[in-house]
Structure formats: structure tokens, C-alpha cells
Amino acid sequence: MKHVIHQLNKAFDHRVRLGVMAVLMANDAVSFNDLKETLELTDGNLASHVSALEKVGYVLVSKQFVGKKPNTTYSASKEGKQAFQDHLSTLEKLLRSDN
Template sequence: MKHLIHTLNKAFDHRVRLGVMAVLMANESVSFNDLKEVLDLTDGNLASHVAALEKAEYVHVNKQFIGKKPNTTYTATAAGKAAFQQHLSTLEKLLRP
């Protein structure tokens, strides 16, 4: 039987990706600027971590223009929500002997 620690989702290993998913689980959708501010990240740092979550199909990125200004928002996908919930469940099991 696999030890619980080996069943944690590697996509959420980094604190930024963990934070992104936590914010997205609590909100239907979040703008790039709001997510950047809440997590205190640089543009590049946020973009690279969201790209990793998007590649894993855990986050959906919606880019549009409002007037002439770009507007990017993020939402957690159904697969992302399920994977994050499983990750949290495993963490809870590790906390209880």
C-alpha cells in the first residue's frame, strides 16, 4: 500500500499553485490583478504557475479585452476542483494519526 505522502498531487507542491487553487476554490472566477494582489506575486511568477495549472487542466484561462485593455480571469475546472479536494483530503488524513 502506498504511503499517503506519495498520493499528494505534485501539481500543488508549490505554495503559489496551492494558493492559486485555494483562491479559485473560494471564488467562481478571479482576475489576474486580484490574484496577483491576494498572493503578493509578480506578473511573471503568477503567469508561470497558472500556466502549469492550465497545462494540467486544473485552471481555465479566459482572456478578453474590455475596451482596449486586456482582461484575464481564471476559474478552477471541474477536474481541478476534484484534484484539489483530493489533495486536501490526503493532507487531512496525514494530520490525523
């Protein structure tokens, strides 16, 4: 039987992706700038990690214009919410395990 650590979701291995999902789980939608400020990230760092989460279907991206300015917002997809909950449950199991 595999150790519980092998059940962790690799999509959340990096602290930035973990942070992005945590913020999105607590909010319906978050703008790029708010997410960047909350996690204290550069534009490029945030963009690359959100792109990785979008690629696996965990983050939904909405782009629109507010006046003449582009506005990008992110939200967790249904699959992303479930995957993150499963990841957190696995972390809890790991913390409780005697191994």
C-alpha cells in the same frame, strides 16, 4: 501499501499553486490582477504557476478586452476542483495518521 504522503498531488507541491487553487476554489472567477494582489506575486511568477496548472487541466483561462484593455480571468476547472479536494483530503489523512 504506499504511505499516504505519496497520494499528494504534485501539481500542488508549490505554495503558489496551492494558493492559486485555494483562491479559485473560493471564487467563481478571479482576474489576473486580483489574483496577483491577493497572493502578493509578480506578474511572471503568477503567470508561470497558472500556466503549469492550466497545462494539467486544473485552471481555465478566459481572455477578453474590457474597452481597449486586455482582461484575463481564471477559474478552477471541474477536474481541478476535484483534484484539489482530493489533495486536501490526503493532507487531512496525513495530519490524522500515526505514522
